[in-house]
Amino acid sequence: MTRIIEALEEISDEYDALFCDLWGCVHDGIAALPEAVEALRAYRARGGSVVLLTNAPRPRASVALQIEALGVPDDAWDTIATSGDAARDAMFRGAVGSRIYFMGEERDHVFFEPIATVEDPVAIERVPLGEAEGIVVTGPFDPSEPPEAVRPQLLSAKARGLKLLSANPDIVVDKGDKREFCGGAIAELYKSMGGEVLSFGKPHPPVYDLARRRLAEFGDPVPDERILAIGDGIATDVLGGALEGLDVLFVSGGLALKETATERQPEPEALDRFLDTQRANPEFTIGKLR
Template sequence: MTIIRSLSEVSDNYRALFVDLWGCVHDGVRPIPGAVEALRAYRKTGGRVILVTNSPRPRAGVAKQIAGFGVTEDAYDDIATSGDSARVAMFRGAVGNKVWHLGPDHDAGFFEVPAILTDPAVIERVPLEQAEGIVCTGPFDPLADPSVMRPQFLAAKTRGLKLLCANPDIVVDRGETREWCAGALAQLYTEMGGESLYFGKPHPPIYDLARRRLGAIEDIGDSSILAIGDGPLTDAAGAMGEDLDLLFISGGLGAEETGTAIGGDPDPEKLDRYLAETGVVPTYTIGTLR
């Protein structure tokens, strides 16, 4: 395991980066110190940056959101979102035509037809009792335990409804507050005997989308792509599954367990223990993207 202090120590070995957003580039409120500058510097050398996020929003919505956080367009080339991958599946009828939307009102953009589809299915949002399937973009209340959905999930499972999960993340940290994500709800539904469909990290569809986004700019093979992320179950598992080199951010979701202070490096012993417990085998580790 190699701990580095700057992206520039290894970036010359790669022509493109697949970069996670939340916990790596921003914390849901503001940019991670040094992250935007590191990506800008990499792009100035000719490197390509594709932001690969489990956000349920379309890429235009993510671009607008992160601009509000201070992540400027000169820090990346394009964005691949779990929402875009999942939307395509939904408009191809993956969970039927009448769907119950489990998620906040601000995710309404998920139901806009993707431009790449020429013959999309007609999707109607209906109450759960009328639904043919569930589209989950996140919890109604991100601070409430996912178990509050057990009554609705029991009814849905009994009817054999599939749940389309637009964001496989289990939790995220918004500033200092930890919030539940759609992945926690999908996990609960599966545990209860329901069927959940995933399209974001660590599952292949979002990496296929990221490669298409990159390929539209420049033809770059997997051996020249470095994946960057902080989530053991999403970013790391996805990169390892896709056989991509991984720069693991220890100061994100695992900051406390790895002893990574803000702007600092992980404690080597704590990091070794954390990586062993989570099964993460990174090519490199860094405290924060800088």
């Protein structure tokens, strides 16, 4: 059974590093969450390392600029590992060919910027769907529209046997009090149609491998038992952490706020019911990261 804690500091001495989710934990898509920022600052002041591990479908430099604009200071984290970087690595190695049909918002065009971590990268060309060898999805064209809006394109892609590279496995996010669809919703629809999907963010291994490599840039590798995964996504952060053999701190006041009846803290019986339905057992739970 999960242990409900009041603050990160109750357990932080047990861990040398955090793999901390961003959206829903450190910011809400509109502004930084002050208590979370202070908790991460305090953890770093005690000698811990913070890897912001996010399913953002963009390079880490782009994410760093984004969170700075939201009010997340750079003294609250050490490095960033994004699903976008893990997926970019695969794309530039030719995972879905060189002629790519792109689904996503204009802000995600940075996904196609040159990459330095791949020797002799594939030359990528963005083309219309009818000329494509593969698909890259960072998200919907319009996050307010359900994935069914692109069913015609997916049907055409499936008929041609195109692989779909998913740069963000998240299904939905909450932007303030507004729920929006993510690239994972499109990927799941394509998979349900029998299409082949390559996924690189949480809960899949590539982004965790990237996080470990970036953490190791600061010194000796940290053993898994000394890493705590933090997140509000039960099917991404919690599942991914468990699959990687990491202890997990579930933030119930994010995507599962209603299901867990979270105000400052989750209602214990509601939390237990939710975790039972999801077949999840995170080591720790907190209402909001603080």
